[in-house]
Amino acid sequence: NRNKCQYCRFHKCLAVGMSHNAIRFGRMPQSEKLKLRAELQIPEKEERKMQLDDWKTLASQIHEAYLKQFHLNKAKARGFLTGKTDMPPFVIHDLETLQQAQPVLVTQMLSEGREDFAVVQGQETEDRIFHCCQYISVETVTQLTEFAKAVPGFPSLDLNDQVTLLKYGVHEAFFALLASCMNEDGMLVARGSGFITREFLKSLRKPFSDMIESKFQFAMRFNALELDDSDL
Structure with a gap:
């Protein structure tokens, strides 16, 4: 039963x-x-x-x-931003210091040498800085791609899935990495060789100044979490 x-x-x-x-x-x-x-x-x-x-x-x-x-991780960036380095970054706070910094910074950032330097030198201030930011973006995307390939299991995914994950994750990763190079006063450029002040960036014409300022606002909130490289 x-x-x-x-x-x-x-x-x-x-x-x-x-x-x-x-x-x-x-x-x-x-x-x-x-x-x-x-x-x-x-x-x-x-x-x-x-x-x-x-x-x-x-x-x-x-x-x-x-x-x-990633060439400039958070620990290295904090070293530059807090002055704990033997080679402090060149501070760019106006047009004159931007002109002085160009030969060193642009040569380091651009891979094609004098021709690219001549092109950038002939541009307006906003265009020159945008050119540098564009270079940083391209370099970071390349580094993110190589990083993803090194993550266990990622290379075994279907190629379309890899592309999709990178496509929709790259902006979040980029802003998280960019925040490491920023403090309330400005941001590092050229792998820590230069430092552009926030006030100088705010003085540039719109919409570039507004676009950069929103990144600073995000960076301040994100950096308040006090994450280290292992957390990132």
Whole structure:
């Protein structure tokens, strides 16, 4: 009958709201119950430990890839921004200092040498700075792509999935990285060789000045979290 059929009894208990453990341990003596629970917990603890070890290994691999691919990580950027470096960045705060910084900064940032330098030098101030920002964006996207390739499991995804993940994740990653190079007074450029003040950027014509100012506002809120390179 139904009371003797363990299967029927099991489902009848479930139907009235009893938990699996209550059904399993309900009529078992306390000593047997404790013994069985202890035996069940051992493999669960081992499984949790193995899972934790796997997560730690994955986090370590991602952190190493991050440090390898990004030339100016947060620790290095903080060193420049707090003056804890042997070569402090050249401060650009007006048109004159921008002119003085151009030969060094543009040559370092642009890969094609004097021809590109001549083109940039002939542009208006906003266009020159936009050209530098454009270079930073392209370089960062390249670094993000190489970083993604180093993340375990990413290269094994379908190529279309890889492209989709990069396409929709690149802006969030870019702004998180850009925030590391900013403080309330300005931002680092040319891998830490230069520092453009916030006030100078705000003095540029719109919409460039508004576009940059919104990035500063985000960076201040993001940096308030005090994340380090391993967190990023």
